Structure formats: C-alpha cells, structure tokens
Amino acid sequence: MSITLEQAEQAVKAAKAKATEIGTLMNIAVVDAGANLKAFVHMDGAWLGSIDISQRKARTARYFDMPTGEIGKLSQPGGSLYNIEHSNGGLITFPGGIPIKDQSGEIIGAIGVSGSTVENDHTVAQAGVDAISE
Amino acid sequence: MSITLEQAEQAVKAAKAKATEIGTLMNIAVVDAGANLKAFVHMDGAWLGSIDISQRKARTARYFDMPTGEIGKLSQPGGSLYNIEHSNGGLITFPGGIPIKDQSGEIIGAIGVSGSTVENDHTVAQAGVDAISE
Amino acid sequence: MSITLEQAEQAVKAAKAKATEIGTLMNIAVVDAGANLKAFVHMDGAWLGSIDISQRKARTARYFDMPTGEIGKLSQPGGSLYNIEHSNGGLITFPGGIPIKDQSGEIIGAIGVSGSTVENDHTVAQAGVDAISE
Amino acid sequence: MSITLEQAEQAVKAAKAKATEIGTLMNIAVVDAGANLKAFVHMDGAWLGSIDISQRKARTARYFDMPTGEIGKLSQPGGSLYNIEHSNGGLITFPGGIPIKDQSGEIIGAIGVSGSTVENDHTVAQAGVDAISE
Numbered sequence: 001m002s003i004t005l006e007q008a009e010q011a012v013k014a015a016k017a018k019a020t021e022i023g024t025l026m027n028i029a030v031v032d033a034g035a036n037l038k039a040f041v042h043m044d045g046a047w048l049g050s051i052d053i054s055q056r057k058a059r060t061a062r063y064f065d066m067p068t069g070e071i072g073k074l075s076q077p078g079g080s081l082y083n084i085e086h087s088n089g090g091l092i093t094f095p096g097g098i099p100i101k102d103q104s105g106e107i108i109g110a111i112g113v114s115g116s117t118v119e120n121d122h123t124v125a126q127a128g129v130d131a132i133s134e
Numbered sequence: 135m136s137i138t139l140e141q142a143e144q145a146v147k148a149a150k151a152k153a154t155e156i157g158t159l160m161n162i163a164v165v166d167a168g169a170n171l172k173a174f175v176h177m178d179g180a181w182l183g184s185i186d187i188s189q190r191k192a193r194t195a196r197y198f199d200m201p202t203g204e205i206g207k208l209s210q211p212g213g214s215l216y217n218i219e220h221s222n223g224g225l226i227t228f229p230g231g232i233p234i235k236d237q238s239g240e241i242i243g244a245i246g247v248s249g250s251t252v253e254n255d256h257t258v259a260q261a262g263v264d265a266i267s268e
Numbered sequence: 269m270s271i272t273l274e275q276a277e278q279a280v281k282a283a284k285a286k287a288t289e290i291g292t293l294m295n296i297a298v299v300d301a302g303a304n305l306k307a308f309v310h311m312d313g314a315w316l317g318s319i320d321i322s323q324r325k326a327r328t329a330r331y332f333d334m335p336t337g338e339i340g341k342l343s344q345p346g347g348s349l350y351n352i353e354h355s356n357g358g359l360i361t362f363p364g365g366i367p368i369k370d371q372s373g374e375i376i377g378a379i380g381v382s383g384s385t386v387e388n389d390h391t392v393a394q395a396g397v398d399a400i401s402e
Numbered sequence: 403m404s405i406t407l408e409q410a411e412q413a414v415k416a417a418k419a420k421a422t423e424i425g426t427l428m429n430i431a432v433v434d435a436g437a438n439l440k441a442f443v444h445m446d447g448a449w450l451g452s453i454d455i456s457q458r459k460a461r462t463a464r465y466f467d468m469p470t471g472e473i474g475k476l477s478q479p480g481g482s483l484y485n486i487e488h489s490n491g492g493l494i495t496f497p498g499g500i501p502i503k504d505q506s507g508e509i510i511g512a513i514g515v516s517g518s519t520v521e522n523d524h525t526v527a528q529a530g531v532d533a534i535s536e
Contacts, residue, residue: 005178032176037185040174042166044139048303049331051171052356077345090354118348136302168270168302169450197451211479214520220492222454273446300444305453308442310434312407319439 002033003100003109007132011100011111012039014131018124019043019115026115026124027054030100033108035062043115050114056090057097057112057121063088065107069095069122096121101133108132136167137234137243137266145234145245145262146173152261153177153249160249160258161188164234167242169196177249184248190224191231191246191255197222199241203229203256230255235267242266270301271368271377275400279368279379280307282399286392287311287383294383294392295322298368301376303330311383318382324358325365325380325389331356333375337363337390364389369401376400404435405502405511409534413502413513414441416533420526421445421517428517428526429456432502435510437464445517452516458492459499459514459523465490467509470499471524498523503535510534 003011008030019026025046030039037058042051060068072093074081085091095118100109113125137145142164153160159180164173171192176185194202206227208215219225229252234243247259271279276298287294293314298307305326310319328336340361342349353359363386368377381393405413410432421428427448432441439460444453462470474495476483487493497520502511515527 005175009175034182036176036182037174038176040171041139041143042170042172047332048168048170049328049356049359053352056355072350076350083351085351085354092355093351094349166302168300168304170302194451198449215496216474216478217485217487217495218455220487221458221494222451225451273443277443302450304444304450305442306444308439309407309411310438310440316436316438 001102001106001108003030003038003132005038008039008109010131011128012041015111015113015124015128016041016043018127022120022123024116024120024124026113026121027051028124028128029054029058029112030128031058031062031110033062035059038109046115053092053114054096054112056092057114058110059088059112060091060093061097061099061112062110063091065099067095068093068097069118094118096125098122098125098129100129103133135236135240135242137164137172139172141266142173142243144265146175148265149245149247149258149262150175150177152258156254156257158250158254158258160247160255161185162258162262163188163192163246165192165196165244167196169193172243180249187226187248188230188246190226191248192244193222193246194225194227195231195233195244195246196241197225199233201229202227202231203252228252230259232259232263234263237267269370269374269376271298271306273306276307276377278399279396280309283379283381283392283396284309284311286395290388290391292384292388292392294381294389295319296392296396297322297326297380299326299330299378301330303327306377314383321360321382322364322380324360325382326378327356327380328359328361329365329367329378329380330375331359333367335363335390336361336365337386362386364393366390366393366397368397371401403504403508403510405432405440405534407440410441410511412533413530414443417513417515417526417530418443418445420529424522424525426518426522426526428515428523429453430526430530431456431460431514432530433460433464433512435464437461440511448517455494455516456498456514458494459516460512461490461514462493462495463499463501463512463514465493467501469497470495471497471520496520498527500524500527500531502531505535
C-alpha cells in the first residue's frame, strides 16, 4: 500500500495548519511508499533552501522507516552510521522527517518539513503524520 | 512579483480537475518567479518518471518565459537551439510547461504537467494557467 | 523585490574596493531574490576554487536568509543542522555569505565572497552589503 | 596569458551597451584562459535559463578555441562531432560564444552571451570581443 494523493493532501493541510498555529513558514513534502514525491508546498516567505531539505527529509525517513533525527544520532563522528549523508544523492538526518503509517500501522510514505528550528520542523511533520495515522 | 501559494494551489486544483475531466493521471508542478518549486502533486497511478519531468517543464517555461513546446521547435537537429536541453541541469522542451501570468500580464511563475500525451499535458497545464490569469 | 543589476554592480564594486584595501584577492558573487546568479567577478590571481565557493556562499545566505557562518555554527558534529551541507547540491556554511537587504530592510538577494581567511571573506562581503543597505 | 579582470569588465561593458543598443536583455559571461568564470552579469529581466547557457557558451568557445556556432555545425546528426554536447558536463554549441584574443592574436579567454535569438547573442558577444581585440 502507498499513500494516496487524498491522504497526502490531508497531511499537507494539517502540517500547514500547525505551521501557522506555531507562527512558522514551512516547506512540506510528502513521499509515497516508493520514496517518490507525492505532494509539496512552499509557504510564502519560507526559506528557499528548505525546498530541497524538506524533500530529502521525507525521502530519508522512508528510506530507513524511521524519523530522520534517529538516523542523525548514529551518523555523528564515531557513530555507527558516520557520514551516511553521502549516500542516496545526499541525505538529511536531522529532525523533521517522519514515516507515515496508515491506521493499520503499515508504513505508506513519509513527510519532511523544513523552515524553522528542527524542533518546530518535527512538530509540524508530526501533525501531518497524525492526520493520517489517527 | 512571485506567485503565492494560494495562487499555486488554485492552479494545481484547476489542472487536476482538467486532468480528471479528460481521463488522465498527471504530475503537476508549479514554480515561482525564481524558478523554485512552489507546489506539486502526483495523482494516484500517474507515471513515476513524470514527477521529474513535470518539474523540469515548469522550470524550463520560467527559464525562457515561453511554453516549453516553443523551445522544442527550435532545439531540433538543424534548429537554432539544437541540444539546449543539456543546459541548466537538464531541460524538457516538449509541450506541457507554460508561464503563469497574473491578471496584469506579469509573469509570476510557471506550471509543468506530465503524465499523458504532450497534447494532453499542455491542455492540463493551460487549465492551471487560466485559473490564475483570467 | 529582487536586486537590480545596478545594485549588484554597486555591491561588487564596494566589495572589490574593500578587498584591495585589506590586501586580498577575492571572488565576489551576487545572487538575486530567487538565488539565481546576478553578477560575479574573479580578481586577478584569486583562488580558482573560490569561484564556485563564492557562488555557493551567496546562494546559501539567500536560501536561509542569514549569514553563512551562522549556519556553520549549527552544522557541526552534534549540532542541530549537522551535515546540512549535503542539501541543495552542496552548501558552504562558513563565513563569507550575507543576505543583502534594501533600505526598507527587505531581503533582495545575497553576496558571497571567497579568497582569503573566512574573517576577511566576511569583511569584504559586509562591505558589499553596506553599499546597498545604507 | 589570461584575460585580466579589467579586460573582462571592458568586454562585459561593451556587450551590455550593444545589448541595450539592439533592444535585448542579456546574460553575459567571460571565462579566462583556463575556462574558469572571470566575470558575469544578468541584465534585469533577462531569461533566467540563460544564466547557465551564457556560461556554457563561454566555456565551450574556450574549450575548442572557436565560436560555438562552428561546433554546432559539426554536432548535428550524422556530423563528425555528433552529440559532443554530452561532454564536459554539458556543452552549448549554438551561436553566442566566441574566443577573446588580445591585440597580438593570442586567445586569452572567451565570452558567452544568451538572452535573445542566436544571431543577437552572437552580435552582442562580438561587441565584447572587439572591445579587447581591437
């Protein structure tokens, strides 16, 4: 199973609402089960460099089926996945990417958010995830 | 002036409606005045290879402020712009990309559509353009 | 609003004068509001490798609307943006890139300078910024 | 010998004046004897896609020490240099790139111009060349 466009648009809408609620301007990307881009929006005035980062976060989260921040803990100097960022054309491993599960718990895609602190990015991504999983 | 997200989402919505009306499954990308991605959707079941092509069409249309098919006429063997596709990291010069103007006629971005025949791609892109310009 | 060529040439001229004043040979790049290259000069004898770096610094500063050195503080091992340099086709996050604001405070582009110590690079970039903002 | 920045800026200035004289908006790039970018300007409102093309034309002209259009005659289907555009990270082989010689006839760099018809691009590039060679 892969996320539908209707689900992806729900996730984007929920993430956008959360971004507005916490006073941030975000780039929001959703990828499908095959890690291919499904939906994307750039909020007016959001960082241009985060267009690319949000998509990389979403892909990274689906590539390894875990939140990007978890990978980042292991990719530090001396860590077991040191410099894993060099693979797959460039990964982003700080928080803001989260796998999306359907209500049965199956992973059907991922969301990546970039535009503020990594804590805010993660919060907005989680809002997108929750709109589908809950 | 650059296209707003609200305008980009109107263009995507209109293009998606046209795609459904003519029985096609499309990838639809909108870029801003700086040729940066503003919004994107992949309709369920649409070609995966067109995720990239739709974005390149949108960028190509904004790069030269003309429909992509116009460039393609000039980039043929013997044409004045032969092999222009090698520039800018890879252009797409067949129909399906069109600049987006606001109601005053200023170019504020572009739309790129890919997923069917180039005639259908262009028709769907035009529906997106018309939603903003008219 | 995006920086005009006249403004970009003013910024380049001021940066070049500062580079000469402090006895350095610099590469100086200016990008517009869309992070596209607006103007560039390579001073005779300046490092060839800095042709690319100066442009990446300018883009990076506009991508995140902050001086590149600020991003570099956060992209260190253990930092919240560790390895962000892998995004956007390769970022440069040490000092020498600064957003350019117009007199109203709006960001209209960015300047990137490379060719000496990062302190000198930043000093020369700041001279370019000041020529527009003040 | 390689072109100096003073010479490159003369070439850019002359090319810009010619572009204005014939009513066009151009991207103008100058590379040195090593095919590295020496100077660049993007005239306000010029095509964004031509930022890249002007630089490729300048490099292509210096790579082979001949006007880009000459290479384009040979790179057509059936021609002796068919699809040479695939080399060097992407060449542009239609008119608008011309080697720059000093007054002794030695090639010291090249200029590339993009933003209008290839005839206009070539005319503007020639004006830049003449400012140095004559």
